[in-house]
Amino acid sequence: MDSSTHQRWLPMATFFAIVYPVVGITFAFAASQGMVVFWRLAAWLVCAAAFAVHLWYEHARLQSPPSRAALHVSLAVALGAFLLAVWINVHAYWSSAGHPRPVVLLSLVLFPVITGVPAFVVALIVASLLARRRAP
Numbered sequence: 001m002d003s004s005t006h007q008r009w010l011p012m013a014t015f016f017a018i019v020y021p022v023v024g025i026t027f028a029f030a031a032s033q034g035m036v037v038f039w040r041l042a043a044w045l046v047c048a049a050a051f052a053v054h055l056w057y058e059h060a061r062l063q064s065p066p067s068r069a070a071l072h073v074s075l076a077v078a079l080g081a082f083l084l085a086v087w088i089n090v091h092a093y094w095s096s097a098g099h100p101r102p103v104v105l106l107s108l109v110l111f112p113v114i115t116g117v118p119a120f121v122v123a124l125i126v127a128s129l130l131a132r133r134r135a136p
Contacts, residue, residue, distance in 0.1 A: 009062055013076040016054045020080025023047055025087060051077065055123055059130050066127035073123040078116030085111040 027043035054076060058069035085107035092104045 009058065009064065009068075009072045012054065012057055013072050013079075016050055016073075016076040017079035017083065019050050020047055020077065021084040021087060023050070024084050051119070051123075055126060055130075059127055059134075064127075066124055066131050069127040070120050070123035074116050074120035077119035078112035081111035081115040082108065 023043050023046050027039045027046070031039035051073065054073050055069060058064045058072055062069075064072065088107050089104055092101065
């Protein structure tokens, strides 16, 4: 298998890694205008739909085995969480006159772990169920 065939998952994972923080930041701005619970729930639902679409792509289009599909999807989630953490750090720097709280730096490590690990578990379970359903 050549490298172009082997890396077909990477553009889609990168796309979804960008979608997650864009949704989070956009919906957080909307929530600051009012109806916080509604906008947080809407952001969660949009991200859950993106997760499902990405997992479907891995399963149906790329026909990745469950473990590989789960890894690719969870890497996109973790990278998206890291990008969101970078935004939080930049925003904290701007908002506090160049003196962000040291705790904010922890988000660079904690966000990817806290989101990536559960995403892997959920994606592995769902992908395994889908693979079982597909098998004759």
